[in-house]
Amino acid sequence: MRDVLSALIASVPHGKSAAFCQLMDTRGSTPQKAGAAMLVFPDGRQVGTLGGGCVEAEVKRHAIELLQTGTRNVVEFLLDHDYGWDDGLICGGRMEVLIEPLPAGSEVRFFRSIMEVIESNHGGTLAVARDRDDSQPRQFGLTLLSPTGAIVATLGSASLCRQAKAVAEDALRPLATRPLSYRAEGIAFVPILPRCELLIVGGGHVGQAVASLAQQVDFDVTVVDDRPEVVTDQRFPTAMRRIAGDFREVLPTLPLRDGSFGLVVTRGHNHDEIGLYHLLKRSLAYLGMIGSKRKIRLIYDDLLEKGITPEQLAKVHAPVGLDIGSRTVEEIAVSIVAQLIAHRNGASS
Numbered sequence: 001m002r003d004v005l006s007a008l009i010a011s012v013p014h015g016k017s018a019a020f021c022q023l024m025d026t027r028g029s030t031p032q033k034a035g036a037a038m039l040v041f042p043d044g045r046q047v048g049t050l051g052g053g054c055v056e057a058e059v060k061r062h063a064i065e066l067l068q069t070g071t072r073n074v075v076e077f078l079l080d081h082d083y084g085w086d087d088g089l090i091c092g093g094r095m096e097v098l099i100e101p102l103p104a105g106s107e108v109r110f111f112r113s114i115m116e117v118i119e120s121n122h123g124g125t126l127a128v129a130r131d132r133d134d135s136q137p138r139q140f141g142l143t144l145l146s147p148t149g150a151i152v153a154t155l156g157s158a159s160l161c162r163q164a165k166a167v168a169e170d171a172l173r174p175l176a177t178r179p180l181s182y183r184a185e186g187i188a189f190v191p192i193l194p195r196c197e198l199l200i201v202g203g204g205h206v207g208q209a210v211a212s213l214a215q216q217v218d219f220d221v222t223v224v225d226d227r228p229e230v231v232t233d234q235r236f237p238t239a240m241r242r243i244a245g246d247f248r249e250v251l252p253t254l255p256l257r258d259g260s261f262g263l264v265v266t267r268g269h270n271h272d273e274i275g276l277y278h279l280l281k282r283s284l285a286y287l288g289m290i291g292s293k294r295k296i297r298l299i300y301d302d303l304l305e306k307g308i309t310p311e312q313l314a315k316v317h318a319p320v321g322l323d324i325g326s327r328t329v330e331e332i333a334v335s336i337v338a339q340l341i342a343h344r345n346g347a348s349s
Helices: 002-014 053-069 109-120 158-171 205-216 269-279 293-305 310-314 329-344
Strands: 018-027 037-040 046-048 073-078 094-102 124-130 140-145 151-156 182-184 187-192 196-201 219-225 241-244 261-264 286-289
Touching (some): 002 018, 002 037, 002 046, 018 187, 037 053, 053 073, 053 094, 094 124, 109 124, 109 151, 109 187, 124 158, 140 158, 158 187, 205 329, 286 329
Parallel strands (some): 196 219, 196 261, 219 241, 261 286
Antiparallel strands (some): 018 094, 037 046, 124 140, 124 187, 140 151, 182 187
16 A cells, blocks of 8 residues: 555646556455555556456456546455456455546645654555446445544545544544444445564574565564674665664663564573563564574573563473474574564464
């Protein structure tokens, strides 16, 4: 979504037309889920994706047509034999896609508001209401709500936006529960979830690989190492923060967001123990440590002698990562990030 909005804000106000396409609701098996977005230009270029294949091509065709007429619409697709039969891609689900044509020079305040919600990391929810009849084109109203349910911005039909706000009074789900998209009384709710902060203690090869992959799946990465030459822009170009300093001094007072994740992957046994000791004293939603079972047992024994309780240690994911038979650094990073995702999404990890 961030890339789509960036492209939209950079192009439409400056003389280029484009159509904003968002998957507002899905049922059954579909290549993408509600919230996926795509920007389509008149020449067929696009930013973002709705899953590719025949459906995406059909959405692009509709978007280019609506750019010519300036008419917004909601288009429904039934993923049956008409989509992907030749390629074996039949999903068996249904998708509803809203298409908002934006002529060159259009006001993009609503989309700027979504970008502000994303960049502030406070989160919000898009409430989408559409005509309930089958008239064409179908009108829709987009209402951007704050985490408390206040209206931040609206787009489209004013009456449908009011309808969405009324339903949201009772139906809005707390972002802290990290809800998936859902429907209530005919209104589609698409959460814009805050990004979790991932604190990586250790900037070696595994920390570097995890940082790169975690950023791609919507973690904001902070990396800490006691070696300044390791924590550099070149090695961690996508990290939110790169901090060089003694672990004993940095970790106890480092500001962290609520619900942050912690990962200990330093270069040695002693540093791992120091890192884990201090992170166990922080309020984290997840804490993992790399290492063999023998190393972990030795570290746990030392920490118990230092006053850490068995209950605290029981919450640590160690050895960290899902068991996928990892061998290389890259495979280890995949196993770790997969576990981070599973924990963030409330799946078994």
